[in-house]
Amino acid sequence: MSWDDGKHMRVKRVQVTYEDVINSIEAVYDDDQNPRRHGTPGRKSDGVSLSPDEYITDVTGYYKTTGAEDAIAALAFKTNKTEYGPYGNKTRNQFSIHAPKDNQIAGFQGISSNVLNSIDVHFAPLPSATSASSTPSSALSQANKVDAHGGQGGSSFDDGAHDHVRRVFVGQGDSGVTYVKFEYEKSGNKELREHGKKTLLGAEVFEVDPDDYITSVEVHSDRIFGQDTEIITCLIFKTAKGKTSPPFGLEGANKKELKDPNGGKLVGFHGRVGELLHALGAYFAPPSGSASTGGGASSTTSAGAKKLEAKGGNAGNPWDDGAHDDVRKVYVGQGDSGAPPSGSASTGGGASSTTSAGAKKLEAKGGNAGNPWDDGAHDDVRKVYVGQGDSGVSYVKFIYDKDAKEVPGNDHGKKTLLAPEEFVLEFPNEYIKAVEVNYDRIFGSDAELITMLRFTTNKRTSPPFGLEGSEKVIFQEDGHKIVGFHGKAGADIIHQVGVHVKPISK
Numbered sequence: 320m321s322w323d324d325g326k327h328m329r330v331k332r333v334q335v336t337y338e339d340v341i342n343s344i345e346a347v348y349d350d351d352q353n354p355r356r357h358g359t360p361g362r363k364s365d366g367v368s369l370s371p372d373e374y375i376t377d378v379t380g381y382y383k384t385t386g387a388e389d390a391i392a393a394l395a396f397k398t399n400k401t402e403y404g405p406y407g408n409k410t411r412n413q414f415s416i417h418a419p420k421d422n423q424i425a426g427f428q429g430i431s432s433n434v435l436n437s438i439d440v441h442f443a444p445l446p447s448a449t450s451a452s453s454t455p456s457s458a459l460s461q462a463n464k465v466d467a468h469g470g471q472g473g474s475s476f477d478d479g480a481h482d483h484v485r486r487v488f489v490g491q492g493d494s495g496v497t498y499v500k501f502e503y504e505k506s507g508n509k510e511l512r513e514h515g516k517k518t519l520l521g522a523e524v525f526e527v528d529p530d531d532y533i534t535s536v537e538v539h540s541d542r543i544f545g546q547d548t549e550i551i552t553c554l555i556f557k558t559a560k561g562k563t564s565p566p567f568g569l570e571g572a573n574k575k576e577l578k579d580p581n582g583g584k585l586v587g588f589h590g591r592v593g594e595l596l597h598a599l600g601a602y603f604a605p606p607s608g609s610a611s612t613g614g615g616a617s618s619t620t621s622a623g624a625k626k627l628e629a630k631g632g633n634a635g636n637p638w639d640d641g642a643h644d645d646v647r648k649v650y651v652g653q654g655d656s657g658a659p660p661s662g663s664a665s666t667g668g669g670a671s672s673t674t675s676a677g678a679k680k681l682e683a684k685g686g687n688a689g690n691p692w693d694d695g696a697h698d699d700v701r702k703v704y705v706g707q708g709d710s711g712v713s714y715v716k717f718i719y720d721k722d723a724k725e726v727p728g729n730d731h732g733k734k735t736l737l738a739p740e741e742f743v744l745e746f747p748n749e750y751i752k753a754v755e756v757n758y759d760r761i762f763g764s765d766a767e768l769i770t771m772l773r774f775t776t777n778k779r780t781s782p783p784f785g786l787e788g789s790e791k792v793i794f795q796e797d798g799h800k801i802v803g804f805h806g807k808a809g810a811d812i813i814h815q816v817g818v819h820v821k822p823i824s825k
Contacts, residue, residue, distance in 0.1 A: 320430065320431060320432065321428075321429070321430050322357045322428060322429060322430070322431060323426075323428035324346060324348070324355045324426045324427050324428060324441075325426050325441065326425050326426045326441040326442075326443050327348035327349060327350050327351060327425050327426050327441075327443070328348065328349040328350045328425065328443070328446060329348065329349040329350075329369075329374050329423065329425060329446045330346060330347075330348060330349075330369065330374065330375050330423075330424060330425060330426070330427075331347045331348055331349050331368070331369060332345075332346065332347040332366065332367065332368045332369065333345070333346050333366050333367055333375075333394075333396060334346075334354075334364065334365070334366030334512070334513075335364070335365060335366055335394060335406050335407065335435075336358075336360045336361035336362070336363060336364045337361045337363050337364075337365075337392075337393075337406065337407040337408070338361045338362050338363060339385070339392070339408065340383065340385060340390040340391060340392045340407070340408070340434050340435070341358070341361070341390070341391045341392065341393070341394065341406075341407050341434065341435040342358050342359055342360060342361030342433065342434055342435065343356055343357060343358030343359055343360050343361065343431070343435065344356070344357055344358060344394070344427065344429075344431075344435055344438070345357075345366075346426075346427055348425075348426070349446075355427075356745065357429065357431040357435070358431040358432075358433065358434060358435050359433045359434075359745075359779070360743060362516060362517060363515065363516040363517075364500075364513040364514060364515070365404075365406040365474065365476060365514050365515075365592060366406065366476065366512065366514075367396060367403040367404075367476060367477055368477060368478045368479040368512065369398060369479070370400070370479055373398045373399060373400050374398060374399055374423040374424075374425075374445065374446055375396050375397070375398050375418075375423060375424040376397055376398060376399055376417065376418045376423060376424065377396070377397035377415060377416065377417050377418065377424075378394065378395070378396055378397075378415070378416045378424060378438070378440060379394070379395040379396075379397070379404075379405065379413065379414070379415045379416075380393070380394050380395075380413070380414050380415075380416075380438060381393040381394075381405065381407070381408070381409045381410045381412060381413050382410065382412050382413075382414070383410045383412060385434070388432070388434075388436055389436060389437065390434045390435065390436055391407070391434075391435040391436070391437065391438055392407050392408045392409070392410045393405040393406060393407030393408055393409050393410070394406055394407060394438070401475075403474070403475055403476070403477070404474050404475075405474060406474060416439070416440050418440075418442050419442060421444065421445055422442045422443060422444060422445065423442070423443055423444070423445050423446065424440045424441070424442060425440075425441055425442065425443035426440065426441035426443070427439070427440055427441070428440070428441065462480035462586060462587065462602040462603065462604045463579055463581070463583060463602065463603045463604070464589070464600070464601075464602050465577050465578075465579065465600050465601050465602070465603060466600050467589060467590045467591065467598040467599055467600030468538045468540060468573075468575040468577065468598060468599060468600065469538065469540040469549050469550065469551050469590070469591065469596070469597050469598030469599060470540065470542075470546075470547075470548030470549030470550055470591070470597040470598055471548045471591065471597065471598070472546070472547060472548040472549075472550070472591060472593055472595075472597040473591040473592045473593030473594075473595070473596075473597040473598075474591065474592065474593065475589070475590070475591050476512075476514050476589060476590060476591070476592055477589040478501060478503070478512045478587045478588050478589060479587050479589075479602070480586045480587040480602040480604060481503035481504060481505040481510065481586050481587050482503070482504050482505050482506065482586065483503065483504040483527075483532065483584075483586065484501060484502070484503055484504075484527060484532070484533050484585055484586065484587075485502045485503065485504055485509070485526070485527055486501075486502040486524055486525065486526050486527065487499070487500075487501055487502075487524065487525045487527075487533075487556060487564075488500035488501075488502075488513075488522040488523070488524050489522060489523050489524075489525070489554055489567035489568070490515070490516075490517050490518055490520065490521065490522040490523075490738075491518070491520055491523075491567065491568055492516075492518045492520070492595065494543045494545075494546070494550060494552075494595060495541070495543065495550045495551055495552040495553075495568060495569075495571075495595055495596065496515075496550070496551045496552065496553070496554060496567065496568050496595065496596040497515050497516050497517070497518055497594065497595050497596065498513070498514070498515035498516055498517045498518070498522060498596070499513070499514050499515060499554075499588070499592075499596060499599075500512065500513035500514075500522065501513075501587075501588055503586075503587070509725065512588075514590075514592045514596070515592045515593075515594075515595070515596055516594055520737065520738065521737055521738030521739065521740060522738050523565075523567055523738050524738070525556050525564040525567075527558060527562075528558075528560065528562070529640060530560075531558045531559055531560045531562060532558060532559050532584035532585065532606060533556050533557065533558055533584065533585040534557055534558060534559050534578065534579075534582070534583075534584060534585065535556075535557045535576050535577060535578040535585070536554060536555070536556050536557075536576070536577040536578075536585065536599070536601060537553075537554070537555040537556075537557070537574065537575075537576050537577075538551060538553075538554060538574070538575050538576070538577060538599050539551065539552045539553035539554070539568065539569075539570050539571035539573065539574050540552060540571045540572075540573045540574075540575075540598075541571030541572045541573065542572070546595070548597060549571075549573065549597065549598075550595045550596065550597055551568070551571075551595070551596040551597065551598070551599055552568050552569050552570065552571035553566050553567060553568030553569055553570055553571060554566075554567045554568060554599070555567070559584070559606070577599070577600065577601045578603075579603030581603075581605070582606075583603035583604050583605050583606065584603065584604060584605075584606045585601050585602070585603055586602050586603065586604045587601065587602035588600065588601055588602070589601070589602070677821060677822060678696035678802060678803070678819045678820065678821040679796070679799070679819065679820050679821070680696075680805070680817070680818075680819050681794050681796070681817055681818050681819070681820060682817055683805055683806045683807065683815040683816055683817025684756055684758065684790075684792045684815060684816065684817065685756065685758040685767050685768065685769050685806065685807065685813075685814050685815035685816060686758065686760070686764075686766030686767030686768055686807075686814040686815065687766055687807070687814070687815075688764075688765060688766035688768075688807065688809060688814045689766075689807040689808045689809035689812070689813075689814040689815070690807060690808060690809075691805070691806070691807050692729065692731050692805060692806060692807070692808055693803075693805035694717060694719070694728040694729065694803050694804050694805060695803050695805075695819065696802050696803040696819040696821060697719035697720060697721045697726060697802050697803050697819075698719070698720045698721050698722065698723075698802060698821075699719065699720040699744075699746060699747065699750055699800070699802060700717055700718070700719055700720070700744060700750070700751050700801060700802065700803075701718045701719060701720050701725060701743070701744055701746045702717070702718035702741060702742065702743050702744065703715075703716075703717055703718075703741070703742040703744075703774060703781075704716040704717070704718075704739040704740070704741055704742075705739055705740050705742070705772055705784035705785070706732065706733075706734050706735055706737065706738065706739035706740070707735065707737055707740075707784065707785055708733075708735045708737075708811060708812065710761045710764065710768060710770075710812065711758075711759070711761065711768045711769055711770040711771075711785060711786075711788075711812060711813070712732070712768070712769040712770065712771070712772060712784065712785050712812070712813045713732050713733055713734070713735050713811055713812055713813065714730065714731065714732035714733055714734050714735070714739055714813070715731050715732060715772075715804070715806075715808075715813055715816070716728060716729070716730050716731065716739065717803075717804055719802070719803065720746060720747070728804070731806070731808040731813065732808045732809070732811065732812060732813050733810060733811040733812075735811075740782075740784055742774055742781045742784075744776060745778065748778075749776050749777060749778050750776060750777055750800040750801070750823070751774050751775070751776050751800060751801040752775055752776060752777055752795060752799075752800055752801065753774075753775040753793055753794060753795035753801075754772065754773070754774055754775070754793070754794045754795075754801060754816070754818055755771075755772070755773040755774075755775070755791065755792075755793050756769060756771075756772060756791070756792050756793075756794065756816050757769070757770045757771035757772075757785065757786075757787050757788035757790065757791050758770055758788045758789075758790050758791075758815075759788030759789045759790065760789075764812075766814055767788075767790065767814065768809075768812045768813065768814050769785070769788075769806075769812075769813040769814065769815070769816055770785050770786050770787065770788035771783050771784060771785030771786055771787055771788060772784045772785060772816065775795075777800075794817070794818045794820075796820050798822055798823055799820040799821060799822055799823060800820065800821060800823050801818045801819070801820055802819050802820065802821045803818065803819030804816060804817070804818055804819070805817045805818070805819070
């Protein structure tokens with residue numbers, strides 16, 4: 320299928336996924352913050368975020384013939400400041416695209432199937448100094464870039480500086496760290512960057528509280544047998560409020576702490592990556608506000624807001640949504656000691672009930688144990704996370720779309736050391752039309768539990784998350800898409816799963 324992003328003010332970010340060849344390319348432009356993705360996601364991911372005064376001048380591609388079609392195997396980018404890549408697998412077949420004098424590469428076009436078959440570009444005049452200088456956030460304009468620690472293998476990546484780091488994902492392999500993904504916040508928007516290759520072990524996550532920030536990263540590196548240069552073997556993250564992540568990996572022969580001498584907060588990462596993470600550095604910026612250390616009844620937060628001390632029990636994990644301008648809606652879910660949430664209660668005995676905005680609730684299937692949960696009906700499903708334990712599915716989480724905004728559902732069940740697997744839909748053009756739910760009675764369990772989930776969209780079918788059980792049901796309704804999930808979960812297992820469906824808008 321041919322595609323064309325058109326001509327823009329400037330390319331802001333490029334991300335590619337690949338295996339043997341490049342599976343997909345995604346670009347974000349200065350004048351359009353919506354990512355343009357073409358192709359289907361691959362297992363490995365890499366890319367580059369350009370600084371506000373940086374623009375692409377050259378693209379170099381490597382290609383090969385697979386079956387009856389050509390496919391792009393690797394891409395490299397040259398800017399007015401440096402070179403990035405190649406990302407992918409270089410071949411002997413090469414082409415280059417160079418921008419004419421006083422021009423930049425300001426858009427991409429090409430042909431994609433399940434891989435990237437060809438790529439071309441749009442040229443545009445160089446961005447003006449005023450437009451380039453007007454885009455950086457306060458964090459970027461004051462950011463201090465701390466050199467990367469580790470080896471010289473792999474290709475360089477640079478996420479640039481952002482306003483906040485919200486979550487860090489780290490995946491490990493036999494030798495060291497193989498994969499990192501960072502969730503940033505910039506100008507109120509979430510931005511994801513991932514580098515390296517996921518393994519069967521999945522990725523572990525470190526979450527930063529809304530009123531906290533990362534102050535340092537302990538980076539371990541070592542020369543492993545079979546590697547020409549050092550690789551990263553372990554990462555440990557520390558925050559201003561004293562929160563320390565578990566060690567993601569094993570200690571190496573060399574250790575360095577990435578830290579700002581002026582006590583700034585970490586706002587971005589850069590480094591080198593191939594099959595393994597070879598080096599990691601960071602950007603630091605002055606903190607926009609002080610992190611609360613606790614102990615007082617109240618503290619001052621952003622824009623003059625005051626934080627009042629929470630009341631109740633001292634169990635569970637802390638959470639903080641921060642201060643905003645107003646509260647528009649409040650959702651309250653109750654357990655066995657209260658009534659179910661309004662608008663989502665099962666009618667009992669029937670296969671379905673009507674919920675909000677024409678959505679229909681299909682009865683959950685599985686075992687009659689655990690506590691009920693219900694994410695409600697939304698506009699679409701964007702992402703699915705499934706974690707597995709020794710007996711079956713131990714954890715699920717869904718990211719929804721509501722009014723063109725990303726809405727995270729609650730965590731259900733418990734994460735294990737295997738870490739959740741992720742199924743990402745190509746929103747807004749892809750939606751889930753069916754879910755296969757397998758369940759079984761396992762030795763030692765009083766009720767059936769979910770052993771496997773598999774999702775079918777209007778474009779593809781996910782891998783099976785788990786193993787087949789003795790019982791199977793497929794949730795599907797003609798002319799409808801799945802827009803929410805509900806069910807029952809125990810402390811460490813999922814017992815039931817059901818869905819909300821809504822008519823597909825024409």
